[in-house]
Amino acid sequence: MKYRSTRSEETVNETYALLHGLASDGGLYVPAKFPERTITYDMVADASYQDIAYTVLQHFFPTFSEAALREMINAAYSKANFSTVDIAPLHSVLERLSVLELFHGRTQAFKDMALSLFPYLLVAAKEAEGETDEVLILTATSGDTGKAALEGFKDVDGTHIQIFYPTDGVSPMQQEQMQKQEGDNVNVTAIRGNFDDAQQFLKRLFVDKDMAAKVAAKGVRFSSANSINIGRLAPQVVYYVAAYAELVNQGAIHRDEAFNVVVPTGNFGNILAAYYAKKMGVPIGKLICASNRNNVLTDFFKTGTYDMNRQFYTTISPSMDILESSNFERFLYYVSGEDYELTNTRMKELKATGKLSVSGEELSRVQRDFSGQFISDEETKAVIAQVYNSYGYLLDPHTAVAMGAYMKELQAHPEDGSRHTVIAATAHPFKFPTPICEALEIQPGGTPYESLEHISAVTGVAFPKELAALQEKELRFTHVIDKELMGKEILSFVDTFGK
Template identity: 40%
Template sequence: MNYLSTRGGVEPVGFAQAVMMGLATDGGLLVPERIPQVDAATLTAWSKLGFQDLALEVLTLFVGEEIPRQHLRTLIERSYATFTHPEVTPVVEQDGLRILELFHGPTAAFKDVALQFLGNLFEYLLERDGGQLNILGATSGDTGSAAIYGVRGKERIQIFILHPKGRVSPIQERQMTTVLDANVHNIAVRGTFDDAQGIVKALFNDLSFKSSYRLGAVNSINWARILAQTVYYFYAWGRVAEGDPGKRISFSVPTGNFGDVFAGYLAKRMGLPVDRLVIATNRNDILTRFIQTGRYAVGDQVYQTLSPAMDIQIASNFERYLYYLYDGDSATVRTLLEQMQRSGHLEVDAARHAQACADFDAAAVTDEETQAQIRATFAATGYILCPHTAVGVHAARGRSDIICLATAHPAKFVDAVRDAIGREAAQPLSLQGLMDKAPRCVDLDATVDAVKAQLEATLSTGAGA
């Protein structure tokens, strides 16, 4: 399987090179040259598999022969051995509400599903092919800690994670900044997540700097992130549909950067019987507005909400969707994104807007509705939702045969949960004692130059250089 750039400026590359490249060298995102198709008989067979065996089958379609099957199996088994639930991503039912729990990994967030695998995959490729990797990423909450836990202590890897100072939950911040392994570097930027993400993209687009310092990506711009997340859509469908290929299931997905719901879109394109994919956003509703109007436009500001991991204006993975919406026409994608960069908005034609409405539903959920949903679900079932999951549950109201993705453990959002139901969620072992640990972090202005200088200073000491 080869990979292409959404902007058309990269010669086809194999899976390993795509993973190590992260962001394409022309500024685009990497996508497979074709989407593998899964027939009804295969779906039925897959529905009987455990998570690890299913992951092996799904990933093999995109990895091809670049990684021997037994090596890939070992990577998968090692990655999910860190999860506390035997099913890895179980589907639970609460008074008719189906929840896909994605928070049983080491940082209690859905990002672990992809980043435990990606960390081991990086290590495998670096050991096989030689060399070092300096990971640079931005986080709105959960990606940073999941990425750090995925690569902490790995000899050939240094990791630099940017987060918006004061705009992640206290527990999310401590999950990152209390990891004191020598290869972990946390940077708090004085700005928003979009500022941090813009800095990361700018440094990846500085091809000389990227090459000299061997930068790699863990954000959902890395194709392996999307691929690993696709697995749990197949797994959840199998638990509910019980192998009936005619059974169509909908999914409600809280999303900010479009990566999680794009993984569901990929699964649907592969042949998974998905009825509707519901994009659930908070007040930062650029994706909801696009589905409603066909116009993708930056708002006045990034609003700080109870669901901080979704406090995003510009959704990186939306570019991948545009590529498929325009049938792989990379020239049009490039033109639209250049327009977006100039004016802060882009608009698709009526036919494409109709297609987007066929692909997705969307709903924006306020903080008041988020709290009310946490309260209502707890009153009805005793089950506690994190604020992001509550956004998805609220957006799913009134729908049948729908699975809501639970993207984080509620204990990560102490204030929001306490304000909604008057108590805190019990902490999993992975979160206990975090607030008592000493943090290590550097504060910087939200500028490319400041972050670039910090990377240069750190790596010039010999770490990853």
């Protein structure tokens, strides 16, 4: 398959797109010809998650033979990496409401769903491209991507990974996971700033010719594990296809019956994957984009204007504390009728003014598929308490934002209550002990681990062994820098393994 930039005529093959992540003009790679209407229920009925993954991913990565792609998929979605056989189980809360649990991987976050596979894709792409340089994965994280990427790439031959995260923008457990990361090819650095600061810097760095020359001289090239890389995005489509198959298998919907999807959204990759699944033939009706107080996306879906000129909030759902959603550019490309020149103009406008708008006609088309809602931290805690007290089901703050957005959407559009809805559950609640204790009025402990013991005792939810094991591990990465020193930090890391 050919991939093209969202900003120009630049067109590359899939292995080049996997290896480089970002187009040379700063755009994101999208399929030059999208595989529309290629998935039917009969193709995935009663299939394993691994078989569904192959059915989907063969369309995005046809260069790889069936045997090679299946081998990568089976290695990624194995008992060693996931605690459930069905990988992404669908939990029924109400007759017309299900929760898609995406947190049963090694790091208890939905990022495991793609980052368990992505290292295999990247290594295969490197071999296909005849690339002999070492690959340095550069990734900014608002919490979950960092640990999942570190775990996926630790000690993978020919690769190294540098993670940047904001000092005050992740939960204590997310920070512990990154600071105690094992592996000889990893480096983790905190920055004084927010996620947008780190992400914007890294995107500039990818098109910085001077920096590229410096690392190339040491036999190193950059790539990314953020969802700007198509190798991160495509595997996320799989679990929406799997959810559709399971809904039909359970008798929750008929094979041609539409269902809605609610996604707690930060960088827009997860909900874009659901949009891709819809384009491929999954009968998704409405895509509900759920936000916290950083509600730039909510405003876009209501007004057609994306405006980052607003206060940035640090919330109890930190992985959503984002104002510049990278994958929104891919969505904008489709909104613009796949017009790369118009997309480029709009992205330049966003960079220059912090704001862009689409036409009224474009907004009308968008609103046929999407809506947006947001809730505050206090509302988020109220939702956690309500769902637990009513149904005995414990939500993490991000999934609670999605549940709260669903409730608001029902208030605005009661007719949606007749359609089955799937909530994407993006993290295990134990990654966020403080808001859970506050929501359920549980006495917090002196450490996050003690708080989690209290939560487990009250709720009966088992302490995930991967999180419990963190207590015994040593802190390795406690370095904090100003955001302006990120380039220097990268070059210092390159010096440890470059030629």
